[in-house]
Amino acid sequence: MRILPEKEEKETGALGIKLSPRLFELLAKLQEIELEDFEMEVGDLELWIQPGAVAPVLAPQKAAVAEAPKVKGKPNQIIETDFIPPIETYPGRVVEVKLGATKAEGGTRGKSIIIGGETTPAFYTFERPTPHPPAIAVDVFDMEVPLAKAVKMHVKDVIGDPAAWAKLAVEKFGADLITIHLISIDPLQKDAKPREAVKTVEAVAQAVDVPLIIGGCGDPVKDAEVFEAVAETFAGERFLISSVTRDMDIERCANFIKKNGHVALAFTPMDLNLARELNRKLYDYLPKEDIVMDLTTAALGYGLDYAFTNMERARLAALMGDTELAHPMSSGTTNAWAAREAWMKMAPEWEPRELRGPMWEVVTALTLLLAGVDLFMMMHPAAVKTVKDVIRQLMGGVSASNEKLVEWVSMKI
Amino acid sequence: MGEKSKPSLKELSPIDVYKLLPKINCRECGFENCMAFAAKVVNREVAIEKCPPLLKKEYENAYKQLKEMLKPAVKEVVIGVGENAVKVGGKLVMYRHELTYINPTAIAIDVTDEMADEVLERVRRAESLHYEHIGQALKLNMIAVRSTSNDPEKFKATVKKVVEATKLPLILCSLNPDVLEAGLMAAPNSRPLLYAATKDNWREMAELALMYKCPLTVSAPNNLKLLRSIVKTLLEYGVEDLVLDPGTFPDEGLADTINNFTMIRRSACKHGDELLGFPILGIPMTAWMNSTGAARELLVWKEAYHAAMLIVRYADLLIMHSLDGWALLPDMMLRLNIYTDPRKPVAVEPGLRVFGSPDENSPVMFTTNFALTYYTVSSDIESAKLNAYLLVVDTEGIAVDSAVAGRKLTAEKVAEAIKTSGIENRVKHRKLIIPGKAARLSGEIEELSGWQVLVGPRDSSDIPKFLQEKWSPS
Numbered sequence: 025m026r027i028l029p030e031k032e033e034k035e036t037g038a039l040g041i042k043l044s045p046r047l048f049e050l051l052a053k054l055q056e057i058e059l060e061d062f063e064m065e066v067g068d069l070e071l072w073i074q075p076g077a078v079a080p081v082l083a084p085q086k087a088a089v090a091e092a093p094k095v096k097g098k099p100n101q102i103i104e105t106d107f108i109p110p111i112e113t114y115p116g117r118v119v120e121v122k123l124g125a126t127k128a129e130g131g132t133r134g135k136s137i138i139i140g141g142e143t144t145p146a147f148y149t150f151e152r153p154t155p156h157p158p159a160i161a162v163d164v165f166d167m168e169v170p171l172a173k174a175v176k177m178h179v180k181d182v183i184g185d186p187a188a189w190a191k192l193a194v195e196k197f198g199a200d201l202i203t204i205h206l207i208s209i210d211p212l213q214k215d216a217k218p219r220e221a222v223k224t225v226e227a228v229a230q231a232v233d234v235p236l237i238i239g240g241c242g243d244p245v246k247d248a249e250v251f252e253a254v255a256e257t258f259a260g261e262r263f264l265i266s267s268v269t270r271d272m273d274i275e276r277c278a279n280f281i282k283k284n285g286h287v288a289l290a291f292t293p294m295d296l297n298l299a300r301e302l303n304r305k306l307y308d309y310l311p312k313e314d315i316v317m318d319l320t321t322a323a324l325g326y327g328l329d330y331a332f333t334n335m336e337r338a339r340l341a342a343l344m345g346d347t348e349l350a351h352p353m354s355s356g357t358t359n360a361w362a363a364r365e366a367w368m369k370m371a372p373e374w375e376p377r378e379l380r381g382p383m384w385e386v387v388t389a390l391t392l393l394l395a396g397v398d399l400f401m402m403m404h405p406a407a408v409k410t411v412k413d414v415i416r417q418l419m420g421g422v423s424a425s426n427e428k429l430v431e432w433v434s435m436k437i
Numbered sequence: 438m439g440e441k442s443k444p445s446l447k448e449l450s451p452i453d454v455y456k457l458l459p460k461i462n463c464r465e466c467g468f469e470n471c472m473a474f475a476a477k478v479v480n481r482e483v484a485i486e487k488c489p490p491l492l493k494k495e496y497e498n499a500y501k502q503l504k505e506m507l508k509p510a511v512k513e514v515v516i517g518v519g520e521n522a523v524k525v526g527g528k529l530v531m532y533r534h535e536l537t538y539i540n541p542t543a544i545a546i547d548v549t550d551e552m553a554d555e556v557l558e559r560v561r562r563a564e565s566l567h568y569e570h571i572g573q574a575l576k577l578n579m580i581a582v583r584s585t586s587n588d589p590e591k592f593k594a595t596v597k598k599v600v601e602a603t604k605l606p607l608i609l610c611s612l613n614p615d616v617l618e619a620g621l622m623a624a625p626n627s628r629p630l631l632y633a634a635t636k637d638n639w640r641e642m643a644e645l646a647l648m649y650k651c652p653l654t655v656s657a658p659n660n661l662k663l664l665r666s667i668v669k670t671l672l673e674y675g676v677e678d679l680v681l682d683p684g685t686f687p688d689e690g691l692a693d694t695i696n697n698f699t700m701i702r703r704s705a706c707k708h709g710d711e712l713l714g715f716p717i718l719g720i721p722m723t724a725w726m727n728s729t730g731a732a733r734e735l736l737v738w739k740e741a742y743h744a745a746m747l748i749v750r751y752a753d754l755l756i757m758h759s760l761d762g763w764a765l766l767p768d769m770m771l772r773l774n775i776y777t778d779p780r781k782p783v784a785v786e787p788g789l790r791v792f793g794s795p796d797e798n799s800p801v802m803f804t805t806n807f808a809l810t811y812y813t814v815s816s817d818i819e820s821a822k823l824n825a826y827l828l829v830v831d832t833e834g835i836a837v838d839s840a841v842a843g844r845k846l847t848a849e850k851v852a853e854a855i856k857t858s859g860i861e862n863r864v865k866h867r868k869l870i871i872p873g874k875a876a877r878l879s880g881e882i883e884e885l886s887g888w889q890v891l892v893g894p895r896d897s898s899d900i901p902k903f904l905q906e907k908w909s910p911s
Contacts, residue, residue: 051735051738098643098674098675099670099673099674100640102636102639102663102667102670103666103669103670103673104666105662105665105666105669105712106662106665107661107662107664107665109700110700110703110704110707110708110710112707147692147695147696148696148699149692149696150696150699150700170895210877212877212880242841242842244844269842271843292843293839293840293843293845294839320839322836322839324770324771324774325570325773325774326809326813326836327809327836328771328774329533329774329777329779330779332749332774332775333532333533333534333779336532336533336534337534340532362838364896365766365767365770368896368898370762373566373762374568374762374763374766375762375763376763377763379734379738379763379764380763380766380767383738383741383742383763383764383767386742386745386767387741387742387745387768387770387771390742390745390746390749391745391749391774391775394695394746394749394750410738410742414742414746417689417690417691418691418692418695420692420693428726429658429659429684429685429686429723430612430633430635430656430658432720432722432723432725433583433584433610433611433612433632434583434584434585434587435583435585435725435726436549436551436585437725437728437758
């Protein structure tokens, strides 16, 4: 089980309640505007860009014609130099993992999603393109859980109804996948039976046709039991089982995942050696293409630096040929809400928290996006929307070149 | 690359440094011997100037060689003077895990020469925005004065007003050299950063930089060949302290922006390209361009996440417009995270900590030995001036929630910590307050330790309130 978001606060500032949904609307509108502009630009470009011509920085320059001779004294014209993009090649490649299965593939999902496949560090698109855009899963809980106010205001009508929550997340928030967190199976909470969990998953799978991630409660024995029941009932769906940990019966988990055609999320607590060790154990039963890894996400301000460096190192190691780390990475980005500054009421200069909270989630996500994360588990609709926009923009394709950019200096705001 | 390249800093070993040291083991540096000193130098924990003999005339050559060998891949540029001066760049490595990042990304807030009273208001706000996080101060660092009027007199008057109001270093922004010079006259000897030399005005800007001894920004949007060429030209011209602006293209331009920043830093750190070995300026406030009609909070939102990405991807300084704390706090927090030395231990010593002057009736709480958790909890207890015992349980440096999930924090460990800490001799009661996020362990802890468990708050900021309402030793 991932760290849950923080407690709910009681105050209901009128300002806050208005602001956050408004922000989401505004973001939605902005995207429409941007898309219009974007299409126009592409049209314009086609008129005059020669086929094959690319942005100057993306194309290697022609070999240097000898640099201008050194002028004595102060130069009176620009001394031309060359720039060669610093492109490298790597022996390693991250494996591609397919999540979800369509009817043709043996499941019932509307589409499947492929993550991974990188041959270059995160978004070094000057070097090689990013093979698949990172995907975003939105969290859905099967019972009431403590939620930050900024999140709760967007989902209050669907709490307790996972199917409706999933539908909202897919249709309104733009979720690529849904994570259904089966919190109620926790022996220390409701201790719900595996067949009840199966029923919940069934309802969610009926409500939405995106690939699903099945989240447990953190109890190694109960999770295995429930995961097995879900895996068997939904054989062939390529659900991501979140998660398989070192203290679980690895053989049993790997076997029901393999037998029923699902994918394992290998979770380790921020230690690359443990991650390698768990992956090695899984290799005894599962092909590499059936393993995604979660190296632990800590919140901005509360250990994000460890998470970032751990993931950056893992990805660089994978590219350098460490096959035990060459798996797509998943991040429980919702952990951002564990930071008190994400939900707490603070002095007026830091308010409103209805904006500070989702920005906390955005910054946590984007930091890890640049470390190489392939799959985000997120919560706030405005954060999901922004991260999706950034991913689309980073995938590139259109050159930014804009002679007008320097005008920021004299821009009036 | 055309330029000479040298071995990357990562390849540098203590032996390389040792060879050039006096090798007399005089211990004047405070270390056991020259080899120990060399190891510290390679780790950047001590400067070679701490070796007094090396500074003598006879070692002049060795000193110069060491200086060159230890030169950072990215030049360090100083903006401003005196105690408020800000150092930017000076980066030794591309990835923080290769050593550590130094000189945290400086954040400048803009004012313009056509703002009236707002100028001083913004300067005051930029100076006063301040947040304490686990003993670290988060704050803004500079003021960028932009000329929107293109009128030298107006610019001069505004710069004068700003200089009188603040000691924060300045960035003077105009592409018109006459305007910039007027500004420079109003800020004598204060070493502002000049923005910017372009392909059209580089010569006049170079003259200003030399005359007023200021660092100079080179701007060549989305054109690294031109950027490199202007840098080479300015170096030949005699301007040594440069800052690079490859353009911060927002939105659809993000891919190019991130590519350019990354290519510059890789060229400098991995390919020894000295022409690109300068600090990089990011300008997230370009998110405000062409924004007529857009809602203000949306632009603040956009600027903040552009800034975050640039902090991760190698920006050494940023110019921003928004002064909204909700947007700046996450950025400043990220900067603190990214610039934390990764060699710093993740965990603190487990064991019993005593706060204030507790007695036999004082509360006993426990937390994990993850450094951030421990410092957060202890600073909350300290600032509330509580008298209490805090048991630090060894969770191998993992936070409460992850440690519970990952079985690093178990009832056995808690019971063991109670036994070995000797707390049972210090208090009469047998009541343990456990973190709210470890609530699920309460039954087992009671069973194994024989102590009664009180489930405390999920966040340590609520400890004072919790104790007031719930604590009683009997």
